[in-house]
Amino acid sequence: MATSYISDLAVSIDAADEKLFLSQGFKKINVNLNQEAGGNKIYLWYKNGSEQISWVQFSFNNAMAKGLSNAGFKKVDRNLNEGAGGDAIYLWFSKKSGQYHTPIVEIDVTENPDGEALKFSNGWEKSACDLNRNTGGKYIYVWVKREKQTYISEVTADRSGNCYKDDYMCVDEDVNRGTGAAPIFIWYHQTTDPELALTDLKISTTNDEYQSLQKQGYTKVSLNLNEGTGGNQVYLWYTKDPANNPIQAMSLLLNLDAVPVYENAGILFIKKSLNTGTTGLTEYLCFYRP
Structure with a gap:
């Protein structure tokens, strides 16, 4: 059986986005990325397929965004802190291949330390960017698991x-x-x-x-x-x-x-x-x- 990779990512900031992504075959990770921060209810969505996302990063300032854009990353144009008043955080991803880039087969979100510890000990990688950065909300992190x-x-x-x-x-x-x-x-x-x-x-x-x-x-x-x-x-x-x-x-x-x-x-x-x-x-x- 062929491996199913994470092939596309999206972020919803309202009901219209959610309806659109459902119609396009995306799957929703049911953790509000703005939890305890106020603002919009924001969710991460993904698709499985044969294309291979190998690299997920986040930006919270213009210099980071410029570096990611210059390196050929694709920006998901939805602020992950929409309505919450914190830093404007954006998700970026790349399908680059090579010796430093192993395809991602799973992606998930944690909202508590117990979930983080479990992920680490089961072969997952944690992004260091809190998706509620400077909002006062819960610490929310995205995790990925690779093919190898x-x-x-x-x-x-x-x-x-x-x-x-x-x-x-x-x-x-x-x-x-x-x-x-x-x-x-x-x-x-x-x-x-x-x-x-x-x-x-x-x-x-x-x-x-x-x-x-x-x-x-x-x-x-x-x-x-x-x-x-x-x-x-x-x-x-x-x-x-x-x-x-x-x-x-x-x-x-x-x-x-x-x-x-x-x-x-x-x-x-x-x-x-x-x-x-x-x-x-x-x-x-x-x-x-x-």
């Missing part, structure tokens, strides 16, 4: 959307959020080969931690994740030490109520805020390594 198990093979950090052209996927939340500094994002490549995967991630927020990780043989991502904030120098480090299992997925954890749930489920997170020394939001890097 993938692993994180490279990580970097950058201020711009230029990494899209090098096939890096964006951890689509600003690690400087709330500081007033220019946004910085973490980016990564995927692989289906576990032998090429990273096996551990660390964060340093002090010079002692920096020196310790250097002595342990970790490799540093060159950009200070707190650049421009006046806070601590914060660096991301990684290793491919075969003593650990390969990392399957990575994201950010901003909902502090989810911390004990992640801990109980064995989802690893580095309890050092990426905004250490600033007035920005507490953000933890999390990853899943079975």
Whole structure:
């Protein structure tokens, strides 16, 4: 039996959209993306087929949108925060193929930490962009599952959307959020080969931690994740030490109520805020390594 891929995506913001998408054969994920935020009742829709979406990202500012457009992504032209007063968030997707692009076979939405933990431990990938960003509503996240198990093979950090052209996927939340500094994002490549995967991630927020990780043989991502904030120098480090299992997925954890749930489920997170020394939001890097 042939594999059925996620082949198209849409977003409804009213009853007219819903009627149209039903007539076009789309399936609805029955979670209101504006939950507890007010505004329109907004839903994510998808189609299954032989065409293969391999890449789903979100934008919440003009620079992100420009980077995605320049990289050939298709924009779903419906604001996911319509009527709620938060950031204007848009869904983008690509059907690009190649070594870094494994087709998506399932897509889903979570509205609570228990759902997030279950997804991580069952081979799903979490978008870091809260679809209620800056609305005060529930934390809502989109998840995808791929045709084959993938692993994180490279990580970097950058201020711009230029990494899209090098096939890096964006951890689509600003690690400087709330500081007033220019946004910085973490980016990564995927692989289906576990032998090429990273096996551990660390964060340093002090010079002692920096020196310790250097002595342990970790490799540093060159950009200070707190650049421009006046806070601590914060660096991301990684290793491919075969003593650990390969990392399957990575994201950010901003909902502090989810911390004990992640801990109980064995989802690893580095309890050092990426905004250490600033007035920005507490953000933890999390990853899943079975």
